[in-house]
Amino acid sequence: MRLGKVSKGAAPTLGGAGGDATAKYGVVKDTDLARQKYLEAKRILKSKMEQEQRNSRANSLKIQTIYRKIMRINKVDGLRKEIEILSQNHERDVDRKDAIIQMLDRDLEEAEDQFGMALRAHLQNMDKLIDLQDSRLLGLEQEFESELVALESEFNNERKQIVTQHSREVGELNDIMNAIDVEESEREAEARQEHEQLREEIRNKNLEEINVLRITLDTQIEDLEQMFETAHWQYLQNTDQRTTEFKSLTRKDQELSKEIEQKIRKIDRLQSSLQHWRMKISQNVKECAQRNSNLQEEKNGIQAHFQNLKSRMNKFRSTQKSRLSELTKNANGSKNLLKDKCDLAERILKLSELGRKMETEQEKVTPFYVSSVEGEIEKQAEAMMQKAKEEGEPSKAGGDDVEVTPLHSSAWSETGKPVGKWNHLDQFWKKYNKVLLDALAIEKEEEKLKKENADLQEILKQYFDGISVNDEVLQKANPLFVTNFKVNLNKPMAVRREETKNMTFVEANAVVNQQKMGTMLNR
Template sequence: MPKKAGRKGGGRNARMTEEKRLLYMQQKAQAEEDIAKRKEDTLTHFIKVINYRKRRGTQTKTAELRNDMSVLSQNFERVLDYKDNIIKLELARSSHQQNVAYLLELHMRRLAELELNFNAILEELTSEYNTERYTHTNTQKYQILSKHQQESVYLEKVMFSMEKHYTYLDSEARRDYQSTRNQIKKQNKEDKQTVKDQIEGVVEKLWRELQHVLHHYNESTKDRFITTESLQIKDKIHTHKKHIQKLQESISALRCQMGETAQQLHSGRDELAQKVQHFRVQLAEGQTIQRKQLTKLTIQSSNATKKLQEIQRKGERLIRFSEMCCKLETEYEKVLPFYTSSLSEEKLNQERANAIELPTEKLAQLMHDYLPLGKFWQRYNKHYVVQEAANILSSQLFLASVYQLCSREKKQ
């Protein structure tokens, strides 16, 4: 008797250890889920803080960059205005040169007209000279010739001095134009270099100012960043404390629920054990019945397969024979495959009526089942008759040939 009591007590201790193990596993899973949730919350909070800092930094940088862009755009507009003024000056100079060229062209036209007038006057004078030459005396002719020579020399000197003067003016104008052009090019290059140096200096100055402002901003916000991080850590600690308190309360409530559920599970387990035992007995009986049915079905299926294989072989043989018959059919048989029946119409009608009536005897029923083979037997009988007729004909021909040979021998 005491031994039995000891065994029962050992079973209870084992059950209690199993309950504790289940509680431990559930608590462990719950704690892992809580840790994962905390990690997710911290990550989301950290990402939000980083995004906020990035937004603030981008806002300040965009404002500074906008100011820099406005300054650079103003400088660029000044350079553009200066370039526009240079282009306008070049256009005015080119228009002035065009006007000078136009004046030179007008002057050349005037000179051409003067030359034409001079030639006309010269022709008139030559004509007058020729007329006077024949009319005047030698002294007068000599005076006129000398005067003409003096005037021609004077005119040649005037032409030479004018050409020299205009060539000098042209060379001076060309030299002035070339010098002014070179001076403008040099001035333009110097202006470009000065503007480039100014822009580089402004950009370097703005870059230094930007670096200084950024360093100042980082230094000024360093303490605030540290304070925000410390406050965030404090908030996390406070939230974790609240969460731990909630977890402790939930653990105590779960322990009470687990105790109640453990009692319910013990009672349900005993009931399930009885039901399982009953179901096992029923399942064993069902398995034996099913095994018998399976063996019976396997035997029947093997027999059926054998019969079907025999029927299949017969069908294949019939198909081969039918194919051979179709190959050996003559043209006449294809047109008229069956011989005409020797029965009268009344007997044929009677036979058809008997075929329509349902048979009662077993042999008649079998004949009724094999009615579709009637045409086959007709074809078979026809070929058999043809074969016999061919044999008779061959024998008759053989006898006739023998008879002819005998008659020939007798005649000889």
């Protein structure tokens, strides 16, 4: 075996090579022995660790079994006590329910007796009311017959008076009509006479004017004839040709004269008609002027009346419009208010129905408790009324002085008397006060149960902390640890204070083993 390397240029020596080999062999042997010792120590330590883990697991299981036995014993004792308490409570509830049933039975019998008495009283009152109604109907029938006879006699008398008055008025009207006819006939005769006189005057005047015109025309014609004659002779003397023309002109003149006469007659007729129509126009102008003045006055009056009526109508329309708008607003407001009241009433009825379902038998039989202060208040009120009567002062309050008017809401007591305005809500306030007291009692009971529940949750948390294994629980005191046969469940949980000095350090291997043990137990 070659352990070393011969250096170059040197002679090998046997003694030096053997010493190096033995030294190296010794070193290797020492290292092997040390390694074997280390492995043996590690194996022993590992076996001890496994033994320690098995012992700790067995001890933890023993501790848990002991804890469970203790908790079972405590739990059994607690359950027995609770069962005894529950049995006692159940017996008390049964006794209370029996007492309530007996009380309700008595109340039911009393209610049946009261109902029978009320029914008999109601039937008696109904008989009295029927008799009273029959007597009232007989009296009304007799009164109706007497009033009917009186009305018939009055009607006949008034009819006779009206007939006589009508005949008298008809005679008076006939006399008035005859007098008016006579007067109108006289007026018509006078008007005709005046018309004839005017006609004769106009005719005479026209005839005179016609005669004057005729005389003037005759003189003019004669003058013209003389002129024509002279001119004719002169013409005949001057020329023969003009004679022929003169003859033709004379013939033409004759024709024109005839035509002139016709025109004159026509003018006379036209003048007479013109005069007639002028007079007619003057008369019509006078009549129409007066009529127009009357119509103008009537028109002015009608226009003023129209303007007045228009202003009044506009004012009336504006007032009616404002009233209509106000009425609409009030109607909408009233409608909304009534709707709110209906909603509130429906909500009250629904709540009352829900509350009635939740009422007890005692509340259903006697919904309103008897106030202990009501009698004293009534006595004080009666004393005050008596004192006021003695002093002569008018009393404003009192159940007997309450006036009940139709179409107004009113309240009546159980005795059949009207209730005052300020006492309408007495029963409601009784119910409300009772519910309020029950609500306060429930709140108190709820607070008490919450506190008890919190205590029980705290105890349960301590119990679970005692049976569980984790870092947070191990750092605190175990609540299930028995000291002098006492458990620390009801004690507050211990809080470990951190100290800076004398701190205890735990090996990492032990912490890892504890965590593994906890996970295995949880599984």
